[in-house]
């Protein structure tokens with residue numbers, strides 16, 4: 146007799162959603178989180194800390210940036226939120242020099258939902274068809290219409306603010322009132338509209354509330370969300386899905402429980418539970434359930450499946466097709482530029498808008514028109530330069546100090562999110578010869594960009610320069626080089642969805658082909674990346690899979 | 704609305720609790736440790752020079768300057784800890800250059816002369832990107848950035864010289880009033 150109806154592995158963005166949906170549908174759920182508890186409000190120790198009260202005045206411990214936070218620093222790490230990111234010297238992984246994958250993680254309640262940038266976009270209908278059309282990767286077993294109502298469901302619950310744009314390449318959603326543009330962004334949007342027919346700059350869509358939802362208050366425009374928000378004004382597990390799951394009275398939480406592997410019964414071909422290592426004592430134990438949801442974050446979920454080795458699954462659970470761990474992807478990132486915006490000296494704003502602007506994809510929309518496949522989008526934000534510019538301009542003394550009392554010139558920074566093609570040779574494997582401090586063999590991540598991403602990067606850079614020229618300002622910085630993979634923190638793939646059990650790992654409802662009561666619902670199941678932030682899609686997939694799991698269980702199909 | 708007011712109350716309660724904790728931490732033992740650290744920094748032979756650079760760059764006006772805001776200690780720490788690529792020898796290079804320009808000890812000159820000398824170095828450093836990345840001009844740019852970063856992240860610079868606004872509570876586009884004072888929060892934690 147299983148202890149629980151369902152076990153959810155991980156309490157991050159997808160684990161929180163699985164816990165909420167499963168408990169609300171009547172299941173008794175155990176949510177297992179490898180890290181310590183990070184409580185809503187009480188856990189946000191630095192939320193209100195002033196910079197002068199921090200040892201390095203908010204600029205971060207330089208020694209940590211070279212050691213314990215060496216990889217994590219590629220994220221928006223600062224002295225307020227540094228503790229939310231893992232210790233690179235403790236949580237080891239391998240990556241060959243040619244890949245140099247940057248694995249950014251947060252091991253605690255809520256996972257990366259605490260630190261995420263909250264940008265929330267739907268994949269375009271076309272993106273679900275790209276693989277089958279151009280022959281790269283595995284064909285998605287679902288299409289946009291299968292997810293549309295789940296996107297609605299998720300958006301209404303988490304609260305996404307945005308504008309209705311009627312662009313097929315960026316489906317609209319159920320939005321709260323948009324945070325809109327500031328003067329710099331509006332000016333750039335107007336220039337682009339006047340000069341281009343194929344593109345548009347629009348306000349970002351972000352999971353910050355412009356209207357309260359239940360206990361969650363509206364955004365106070367502080368733009369320091371990654372410290373945690375005691376107003377509950379942005380979506381995190383803590384502010385949103387966890388309270389909903391707890392309210393059902395059917396959720397049990399277990400912290401410091403590192404899931405090592407899935408317990409699998411080869412006779413019934415069912416998962417029976419999980420094997421756990423206690424993160425504090427090192428003791429191993431087994432927890433059982435009728436259904437398991439794997440939501441540990443894309444590459445940790447793949448690692449757990451690969452470590453689930455038994456006589457019947459010598460290469461890991463779900464890997465008889467040798468597809469597990471393959472087709473890993475991450476958006477190619479960091480190509481971009483910053484320009485000043487002249488002519489807006491009197492325009493100012495109040496509040497620090499925790500949002501950005503975007504230019505959705507405009508290349509290769511109806512036909513193939515470039516020397517690379519698929520495309521890219523731009524994201525960015527405009528602000529007046531602040532006192533930080535003092536280090537970049539001449540001057541000392543009273544006049545210098547007076548000048549910094551006022552905001553500086555307007556500037557806008559734009560960067561690209563480039564779709565990365567799914568490639569079979571980009572893969573995760575396990576190095577059984579090296580163990581981490583918990584005794585787990587190391588995860589090895591080998592993801593390399595190809596010619597397609599490089600060509601797209603060059604195209605994007607040239608297009609961006611053309612648009613920025615319209616501003617008539619000074620280009621303050623420009624970068625043509627793609628950053629190492631992992632830098633966009635949109636790692637995906639490794640347990641891709643598909644119809645064919647010989648060519649994919651999970652089916653259209655996220656069930657492992659080899660163990661139908663095991664659902665994998667994080668980014669590992671993605672068959673392609675699109676060119677936009679993916680977490681909204683992970684949430685929609687998770688909610689859809691949870692509903693399916695409960696129906697199947699009720700019908701005795703699991 | 705009710706929920707929001709409740710949240711506001713909770714937030715105030717939270718701030719109150721944080722304040723109480725701060726008072727608890729300011730017990731005599733804590734103060735003694737802080738004073739000892741400050742004393743050690745002041746005894747650092749580089750302190751007097753860093754202190755002059757700070758106050759020449761951001762002097763006292765109707766609000767205290769960088770020296771009173773504790774920035775010299777921050778700059779020395781930033782140099783020693785290697786924050787943002789700073790290196791301890793950068794201060795030596797700037798000192799050697801200013802002593803050379805002063806044809807004697809820079810620190811022995813009057814404030815006006817010091818200001819003229821520093822203005823000269825500053826102009827040269829910002830006229831174009833310094834050719835020698837290890838030279839005094841490049842070093843001065845880095846140190847000046849640290850002075851600016853330290854000042855506007857200090858309580859004085861952030862909340863007296865500029866406006867410290869933890870929660871704006873609103874997002875609006877406005878025409879900038881003549882007396883508008885920049886919000887220090889906008890640059891906190893950023894790169895410098």
Ligand SMILES: Cc1cc2nc3c(=O)[nH]c(=O)nc-3n(C[C@H](O)[C@H](O)[C@H](O)COP(=O)(O)OP(=O)(O)OC[C@H]3O[C@@H](n4cnc5c(N)ncnc54)[C@H](O)[C@@H]3O)c2cc1C
Pocket residue numbers: 154155156157158159160177178179180220221249250251252253254255256257258260261262263264265402403404405440441442443445446449634635667668678679680681683
């Ligand atoms: C700074 C930053 C900005 C970002 N901005 C955006 C954005 O704007 N938009 C967007 O869409 N995405 C963004 N992301 C990415 C987003 O955070 C992730 O896509 C999302 O959190 C993935 O959800 P998840 O549940 O799969 O993983 P996570 O949220 O990482 O949660 C995984 C959880 O599983 C736990 N876990 C891992 N292994 C085990 C194990 N063996 N046993 C038990 N528990 C385990 C972890 O501790 C963690 O709590 C950003 C990320 C960061 C860091």
Ligand code: SF4
Pocket residue numbers: 353354363364365366367368369370371373374375376377378379499
């Ligand atoms: S900006 Fe808004 S959502 Fe972000 S921390 Fe502040 S109040 Fe919360």
